[in-house]
Structures are given as structure tokens and as C-alpha cells.
Amino acid sequence: MTSNLGLYVHWPWCVRKCPYCDFNSHAVTGKLPEQDYVNALLADLRHAYRAVDGREVTSVFVGGGTPSLMSAEGFGALMSGVRSIVNLSASAEITMEANPGTVGAERFRAYAQAGVNRISIGIQSFSDAKLKALGRIHSRDEALAAIEAAKAVVDDVNLDVMFALPGQSMGELDEDLTLALKAETSHLSFYELTIEEGTAFYKRVPDQLPDVDLAADMADHVHETLVNAGFEHYEISAYARPGHQCRHNSTYWTFGDYLGVGAGAHGKLTVDGQIVRTVRSANPRVYLHNVELGVFEAERRVVEKEDLPFEFMLNALRLRNGVLRDEWERHTGLGIDVIDPVLTQLQKEGLLEKSERRIVPTELGRRFLSDLQERFLTVSVP
Ligand SMILES: C[S@@+](CC[C@H](N)C(=O)[O-])C[C@H]1O[C@@H](n2cnc3c(N)ncnc32)[C@H](O)[C@@H]1O
């Protein structure tokens, strides 16, 4: 099998919980159980890898939470453990997420020595006032310093920036865009701020949030500015210099396989022709306890054949260049004839285009993405 296989490792702690964030992240209270957690991750991985024993892992993504809270020693132990358990490709992309409030040049150097070759930094904004309003633990200067420190040790750096922030004007967004481009990284992710259920912002919605029209204009402005600067816009929020797309995330978006270890991590594997999804317990304490008992998965389900068209398209249609028809066949095990009637109908409606090789959402399709995706809910699968 030559397909990509990703490994996602979740680190569930942060210095503080940001008021907009609904990721599985918890503010650190007391001493971090770093060693116990690394041991649990490795036990979890040993168990998970059995299902795909020997298969080459093509990317590792250590996300969170704030994995850059890990000590150099802890991270080194994690990576050498990973290498001893899985068949890690010599050219694997190894990404680590970092918060500018938690890193220094030395820490970054140690992560790179342990194998990290891509660093993804949570910038959110370069405005100190906006950073404060977002409850971030770092300043603009710390963000700029973190970018330089990351660029000094790896070639591939991503910046996460959010837009449509409370009270944000087009001019302010422009300043963030200018600074993001000036940083000269190989990848940028621009996310529209969404108010997620269960967050502090959901309980008390901030004043002066841009309305839908302004937010859409901002998204267009981000697109035009970054594309004019030579970035390829390849997924709703993701922009890359040519050749620098994130391999790990692209595996998700093309319905590839990935192992997911750590609290709350999701995995998706093709096993004996079936697609199996796994979820770990989200609460770090419960996760640690379960692993001690040898219970790794909180949930495991086989994806029903009827659900494959929707599940596949949910991610694939996020990609601006869509997906190869081959990928549909390779990852679902179903023929193209299963979805061809709906593809033809959607093409007639101007929502997507299909060619010999590709299935690509049109601009209209991207604008009404959830409607487009939902059309695959009712495909009948023989
Ligand atoms: C796990 S965090 C990245 C690393 C680190 N935790 C940090 O925040 O610095 C993933 C990214 O998702 C984005 N994000 C989180 N919550 C969001 C929301 N409600 N709306 C839009 N983007 C969000 C942020 O840009 C954030 O950097």
C-alpha cells in the first residue's frame, strides 16, 4: 500500500483556555504529568499500530492544546518512542503546534533535533489589543520572536491567524496580512473566527463582531492578498507556497488513513476493506486512567457503506482543486458509478465540475459548501 498514513498525537493542556476555543484543551493546574502522559501515548500507539503493523507512517502531527508546553526531554522521549514503534518514513513531515507564549529558541532547536521539520505557530493576530481581547498569553513581539526562532530551525513554518475579530476593520485585517506576509513563512492558515458552543465567547458573545457580509468580504480580501503574494489557496483556510502544502492535513482532506493517539484523539483506518473510526476519552485524567487499565479506545465504529459518500465529500470538497476520482475509489473501495448520477446533477446545477480525473467544487459550490456536501447524504450505495 503506497497511500499516506498519518499519525496524530494530541497534547491536551494549555497555559490558559482561550475564550473562543472549543478544542480539547485544558488549562494546566499544578504540575503537568508529562512523563506519565508520554508513557501513555506510547502505550496507546503500540496498541493502535497493531491494526496496520509495518505500514509506513508518512506524517506525524503533534497538536493540541499546546504541545510546545512539553519539555525538550519529554518531547525527545516521545519521538524516540514513536520511531521505535512505527515504521516512520525517512521523509515524513513532522509538525508540532506551538504557542508563542511558551517557546524560546532553545526549545525550538531541541524539538527540531528530535525530528520536527514543520512548526505551526498560533499567532491569531499581530495586534496587541486584539490579542488581549482574544485572551492570548503572548504579545505581538513574542509572536514575531517565535516566528524567527522557528524559521531558524525548520524550513516549513505555518502561522495560524484568525480574522473577523471583534471590532476588526478591513484596515486592521490588512495590517495582519502585511505582517503575516512579511514573516516569509511557507504556509499560512487564515481562519474566520467562529463562536463555538461551550466556549466563554458563546456564553458572552463579544461586541462588534463583523456581520456576515463584512466577514465574507474579509475572506475575499485574505484570498486576493495571499494569492497575489504567490500563495496557493488549497483548502478553505489553508494557503501554501508551491510545494509546501501540509501533507498531514491533506491526508485528512483526501480521506486518507490516520492513527490518532492521546486524549480525545480521532483515528480513521482502512482495515480489511472496512473503514474504522476510533475516538479516545477526551478528559486527560480519564484517558490516563483508561490507558493504565489497558483500555485505549472510548469508541470504535465501522463506517457504514451508506455513509461513505458523505464522509468522503465532507473533507474532499473543502479542497479548492477537489480530489482525484482515483482517490474516491482507493479510499472508499466503491466505484465512481455510485456517485456519478449525483455528480452529473450537481454539475448541471453549477455546484461542481467533474472531469476524467477530478471532482472539483465551483465557486458557487464553495459558497454553499454545506448544501453541496449534504447532497451526498442520500446517495444509495449498493
Ligand atoms: C490547536 S490551536 C493551535 C496551537 C495553539 N494551541 C495556539 O493556539 O497557539 C488551532 C488553531 O485553530 C484556530 N481556532 C481555534 N478556535 C477557533 C475559532 N473559534 N474560530 C476560528 N479559529 C479557531 C486558531 O487559529 C488556533 O491557532
Ligand code: SF4
Ligand atoms: S487556541 Fe490554542 S492556546 Fe488557546 S485554548 Fe485553544 S488550543 Fe489552547
